[in-house]
Amino acid sequence: MPVELDLDLVIVSAAEMSAIETRLFEAGFPVAALMEKVAGRIARWIQHWLSQRLPQTPNPPHLGVLVGPGHNGGDALVVARELWFQGYPVSIYRPLEKAKPLTQAHFDYAQSLGIPVVETWQELQGCQVILDGLFGFGQTRPIAGKLADLITWVNQQPQQRLSIDIPSGIHTDTGEVLGVAFHADVTLCLGLWKRGLFQDAALDILGEVQRLDFDIPRADVVAVLGKSPKWQRITPDSARKALPLPRPRSTHKYRQGQLLLIAGSRQYAGAASLAALGARASGVGMVTLAVPESLQPLLNQQVPEALVLACPETPEGAIADLPSDCDLNRYDTIALGPGLTQQTPALLEAVLQVDAPLILDADGLNLLAAHADWNGGNANPTLGRSSPLILTPHPGEFRRLFPQLSSPHPGEAAQQAAQQSGALVVLKGARVVIASPDGSLTINPESTPALARGGSGDVLTGLMVGLVALGACQERAIAPLVSSAVWWHAQGALQAQQQRSVLGVDAWTLSQTLPFVLKGQI
Template identity: 40%
Template sequence: MDTPSWPERDSDHLLVTGEQMAALEQQLFASGLPVEALMEKAALAVHKAIQADWGDHLARHGALVLVGPGHNGGDGLVIARELQLAGIATAIWSPFEHHKPLTEAHLRHALWLGIPRLQQPPDPSDPALWIDALFGIGQTRPLGQPLASLLTARQQHQPAALVAVDVPSGLDDSSGMPLGKAWARAAATYTIGLIKQGLVQDPALATVGRLRRVELGLTPSLLAQLEHGTPLGLAMADTRRAPQPGLAAAAGKYERGRLLVIAGSQAYRGAGHLALLGASASGLGSLAAAMAAPLAEALWQLLPHVVLQRRLACSPGGSLLLADLTAADLERRDAVLLGPGLGLLEPEDLSGPPAVAERQAWERLQAFAGLLVLDADGLNRIQVPWLQGRRGPTWITPHRGELARLWPDLAERPALDAARRAAADSGAMVLLKGARSVIASPAGHCWQLLEAAPAAARAGLGDVLAGYAAGRGAMALAAGHSGDGVWLAAAALAHAAAGVACASRGSGGASPEAVAAALMRPNSESTHESTHSQ
C-alpha cells in the first residue's frame, strides 16, 4: 500500500535554510521580478502583521527601526515608512555608514518623510517597540560593537519590546545557535516566505519568541525545486489531516493491530503501566504485555483489557530480564514495544546460562519481522550494529542523551542533522525527542514539531508516547502500510497536541494519565489553530 504524503510540501510546512531561501529569491529575480517589488511585498506584509499584533504598544510608545546594511535593512525602512504614514511616532538607527543601493534609496526617502535618524546608539530602556531589521538570513559572524552591548542591554531593560524581521540578529538561521555571546532576543519574529529551520530548533526558542510566517506568494512550481529531504514542519492544526490506517469496516480485533509491550520492572514499576495506557489510547485491537512478575499480578485490576503474555524475572538490582521471552510470544504480532522502565543490567547479570538465554531473546527480537519500537532502556541495552542487523521495520525514540550514547559524534549536532544521520546509519525511523521533536527516516524524509507546551515536559509522558506510537504503528501495519516515518510523525504530533490541550487547563494538567485520555479523543481535545502563518 502506498505511503501517505503528509503534510503538503507547501509554504505552511516547508522548513528551509537561509541559503535555500536566498536561492528561491534569486530564481524569482531571474524570472523578471524586480528586487524592489519583492522587498516592497515582503515588508508591507511584515508591517501589516506587526501593526496587527502591536498596535496598542505602537500607539503609546512608537517604534524604533534598527537598520542593517543589506536588504533586511531595506525591509525595515519600508516598515518605518508605513508606520510613519500611519501616524506612529517612528525613528530609525543604523550603525552602518554604507548600505546596499536599494536600502540607501529607502533611507533617503525615510529621511525625506521626516523620520528622524538617531546619530547615537539608542537608550536601551526606551519603551518604543524596537524592530530588528539588521541582518536577516545568511548571518555567519558574531555581532560586533556597539550592537552586541546594545542588544544585551535591551534584553535587560525592555525584554518584551523587540521584534525581529525574518531572523533575530546574531542567530544562525540553520542551527538556531547563537553566533556569539550576544544576540537579539525577540518577543516575536516575523519570518518571510518560509520558516527558517533555525527558528524552530530548541536552542532558539527563547530568542525567537512568538513565530509568525509572513506570506510571500511562492508558487508550487518554485517550491517543488527544493531538495527531496527538505524538512516539513508540523503544527497542531495538522492533526486534523493526519494519515489514518484505513482499517476495514469489518475488521476484527486481531485485524486492527496486535501489539506486545515489554516494559516495567521492579526498579521502574510505573513505566509499563503508562506505556500500556498510551497503547490503549491508540485504538488498536489487541494489546498484550510481558512484564515483571510482581507487576503482572495487578495488571488485571489496572488494565483489564490487556492480555498478560509473559511474566518476566528481574535481576538482583530490579531490572527486567528478557531470558524467558520466547519465540511464541512474538508470533502473530504486528508490533513490539520494548524499553519503558526496563532498567539497566550489571555485568554480573550477564554471566552463565542466564546470559545465553538473554542473548537468544535479543536475537529473536532482532529477527522479528514486524515493527519493533525501542524506547528508553530498550535503546540503552543495544549498540548501533544491532540496529543495523534488524530484519523488520524499526522505530527508535531517543532523547538527546540516549542518541549521544549510540552516536557520540552526533552529540553536538543540530537536532535535524543528528536525527537524519542516525536514521541513515541505523536504517531505523528516528524520533529525536525535545521541545521541538524531530522525526527522520532512512530515505531522507524529515519532520519537525513546531509547537509544544513547556508544562508537558513531565516524567512518564515519554512512556505514554512510546505506547501510543507503537499502537498506531501496529494499526498501520495491520492495514497493509509499511512502517514509514509518516506514521511515527503523526503519532508524535498527536501526543504533542494532547499535551498542549491538557497543559492549557493549568500547569498540572498535562499528567501522563490526562494526556493518554486526551489521545483517545484527539479531534475534540488536541487541536488548535497554528500561529505560524498569516
Template identity: 40%
Template sequence: MDHWPAHHRPAQWPAADAAHLLVYPQQMQVVEQAMFSGGMPPAALMEKAALAVSRRVRELLGTADAGWGRSQPVVVLIGPGHNGGDGAVVARELHVAGWEVTVWSPFARHKPLTADHLEYLERLGVPRLQEAPTPGRGQLWIDALFGLGQSRPLPGPLAALAREARLAGQCIWAVDVPSGLDDCHGQPLGACFHSRRTFCLGLYKRGLVQATALASVGQLERVDFGVPNWALDLVREQVPLPCGVTTADRATAPWPEPPSAADKYGRGRLLLLAGSQRYPGAAVLAAAGADASGAGAIAIIMEPDVARRVSDGYPHVLNAAADLSPPLEPGPLVWRQLPDLDRYDAVLLGPGMDFAPFTAHAWEPLQRFAGLLVLDADGLNRLAATPEGEAVAWLRGRRGPTWITPHVREFDRLFPACSHGDHPERAAAAARAAGITVLLKGPRTAVAAADGRCWQLLEGAPTAARAGVGDVLAGFAAGRGAMAAATGQLNHGQLARAALDHVHAARQLVREGWTHPSPPMVAERLRRQDQQQEG
C-alpha cells in the same frame, strides 16, 4: 520502507511547499536569486516581503493581548542591507497608519534600496534617533539590523545594546532573523537580540527551529511573499529537505483507518515489554499511551509485582507473561525468552526496564519479528551496550520495520557517529545508517525515515517536559503503529503524526491553565483526541 497497499498509498505529507520546507540560508538565497533572474526586480521583492510583514505587525499591534496601542512608541532598528530596507518599509507603514514610530540606524552607509527608503522616511517626517535607544522604556523594538545569513558576531556597540536589552526585558520583534543569530545552525554568534516574535520571510530557516535558537527567536511565524514553485524546485531537487510541521498539519497527516467491521484484532495487536520494580510507573504510562491510541488488543510482559499496578488501571490489558514457559518467578525479571511474536502487529520494548538482564535468546525473535518494533528508553540502552557497530548491524538485519524514540543522550550512545549537526541531520543520518525510522526527541522533535523523508515539529510544550511523558509517547506511537500495520497502512509519517498529537495534547492542557500537565493527563487528552478523530 512503507507498508501501504499500492492502491492506498498516500500523497506526500505534508506537501514540500513554501509553507513547510526548512532551508538553510544559502538555499533561501538561491531561491531569491532565481526570482531575480526570472524577472522579479529586487525592489519589488523587498516591497512585497516588507508589506507582508507590515500587515502582520499591524494586525498584532491592534489586538488587545499585544499590549501595544497607537499611543505606545515603536522603534525600528535599521541595518545597512536589505533587511534594513524591510524594516524601513515597516516603519513607513506604521507611521502612515498612525503609530508613533522612530528609527535608528548606526551605519554611515546603506545599500541603495535601503538608503532610498531611509530618505523617504525623512521626507515623511519620521524621527531618526542619533543615539541608540534606551531599553525598557515601554517601547516595542523591531529588529531589522542584519537578517539572513549572519556569520559574524555583532559589532561591539550592538553587542552591548543586545545585552542591555535582554537584561531590561525589552520587547523585540525580529524581521526574518534575530540579529546576532546564525540562522544556519541556530547558534548565537555571541551577544544576540532576544526576540519575543520572529517574522520569518518566505521559507522557514532551519536554524531558527533548533533548540539553541529558541530563546532568541521567541514565537516563530512565517510571512508568505509568494515564492513560486519553479524557484523552490532549485532547492527541492538538490537533497531531501526536512519539512516543518505544526499541529495544524494533523488534519492531513497519515491516519490508519481500520475497516468498519474490524474486530479487536483487526484494530492492531500490541505487545509491551516494559516496567521494573524500580520503574513500575513506566509500564503504567506506556499502557496509558497505548490505550489512548485506539489499538484493539494490548498485552504486556512485566515483573509480577508490576503487573498488578497495570491491571488496576487498565484491566483490559492482557498479562502475556502467562504465555511464557517456564513461567516468570517473583522478583527482578530475567528476559530469557519471549512468547510467539507472530500473533502481534507491533512490539514496544524498553520503557522503564531498568537493568533487567536481556539475553540473546530474547533478542533473536525480535530480529526475526516481521511486525513493527518500537524501541524506547532501556530498549535502546540495551542495544547501545553491544560492541561498537553491532547495534546498527542488528537494526539493519531486522526483518520488519523499526521505529526508535530516543532523547539526545540515548541517541548519542546508540549512534556516536551521528553526534554532529542539527536534529534533522542527526536523525536522518541514523535512519539511513540503520534502515529505520528515528524520532529524536527535544524541544523541537525531529523524525526521519530511511528513504530520506524528514519532519521537524515547529511547536513544543516545554512545561510538559516531565519524567514519564516519553513513556506515554512510546506507547501511543506503538499503538498507532500496530493499528496501521494490522490494516496494511503502515507509513512512517505516522510516527511524526504521533509526535504531533502528543505535543498537541500537552499544548491544549497548558492553554487550559495546567501549567505543568502530568503524563496521565497527557495520555487522557490523547485518548479524547483519538475518539474525536474517529468520530
C-alpha cells in the same frame, strides 16, 4: 509530492532560501518590488498585532526601528515608512553608515518624509515596540563591539521586541547564538520556514514565531528542493492525514492492529503502566503486555482490556524470559524497553528476529547500544532486519547509540544516524526530530516544557506503538504515523497544560488527556 505541496510544511536552509529568491529575481521579479511586497505585509501584520496587543492605548504606540546595512534593513525601513503613513510615531536608528544601495535609497526617502532618525540607541527608550531589522537570514559572523552593546541594551529594556525573518545574531541553519542575539517576543519568518527556528538552541530567543507568506511560486520551491523537500515540519493537517481514519464501519479489533509491549520491572512498574495507557489512547485494536509476573495484577487493574502476559522474572524483579507460548510473529508491531532494566539481553535478540516494525525505547536502546553487532549502526544497518526499526532516544541515549557522530545539531545528527543505521530515529528534545534512512527529516514545531517529566517518554512509546500497529496491519507507511504520534503526544501536553499549568502535567494526566486531542476533529 506534486507541485501543489503545502509551503507551510517546508523548512529551508539559508543556501536553499537564497537559491529560491535568486530564481525569482532571474525570472524578472525586481528586488525592490519584493521588498515592497514583503514589508507591506509585515506592516499590516504589525498593525493588526498592535490593535490586539494594545487595544486600549489612547495614542498609537511609538516604534523604534533598528536598521542594518542589508536588505533586512531595507525591509525595516519600508515597514517604518508604511506605519508612519498610518499615523504611528516612528524613530529610526541605524548603527552602521554603510548600506546596500536599495536600503540606502529607502533610508534617504524616510529622511525626506521627516521620519525621525536618532543618533543614539538610548533615544529609543521611550518607544513601546522595537523592530529588529539589523540582519536577516544567512548571517554567519558573530556580533561584537558596538552592535553587541546595542543588542544587549535592547534585550534589557521592557519594550515589546519584534524581529524580521530571524532574530539578529541567530545562525539561520543551526539556531546558534553568534556572539549575542536579539531576544524577540515575536519573530516574523518571511516566505519559508528557516531551519534555525526549529533548533533547541534558539527557542528561548525566538518568542512567538509567525510565518508571513509572500507568494513564492511552488514551482520555484520544487526546482530547488525537489518534489518532496528533505526538511519538513509537522502540521495539524499532516498529522491527522496520516492517521488510519476513518475506520470502516464493518471492522473488528484484529483489523485495527495488535501490538506487544514488553516493559516493566519491579523497580520500574510505573513505566509499563504509563506505556500501556499511551497504547490504549492510540485506539489500537488489541494491546498485549509482557511484564514480570509480579506486575500482572497491577496491569490487569489499570488496563483491564489488555491481555497481560505474566513473564518469569529474575530475583531482582526484571523479566527473565517471555512465556513459552508467546508467539512474537502474531503482532503487527512490538515495542521493547520502558522500565525493562538491562538484565535480559536475550529479549532484544528475540524481538530483532521478528518480521514486524520494532520500537526500541529506554532500556531497549541501552541493550542495543551494548549489542555485539551494533557498533553505532555502522557494521550492520538495522542488524539485518527487513522491517522498520524505530529508535526513540533522548540525547544521552543517542550519544550511547551513536558515539562516533560529530554533529552537535539535533536535526543533522538524527539525519546522519538514520542514514548510517538504516533505522527511523526519533531524537527527543524541546523540538522532536524524526529522521528517516532516506535522508528526510520531520520536526514537530509545537511542544511544551511541561513534558520534562519522568514517564512522559513512556506514554509516547505506548502511543507510537499503537499507531504503528494500526498502520502496519493496514500496510500504511510507518514514518508518517511516527510523526503523528509525536505531534499527538505534544498536543496532549499542551491541552493538559491549559487546564493544569506547565508544572501540572504529570505523565498519568498526559495519558488521560490524549484521547481528547482529536475530539471534534475527526
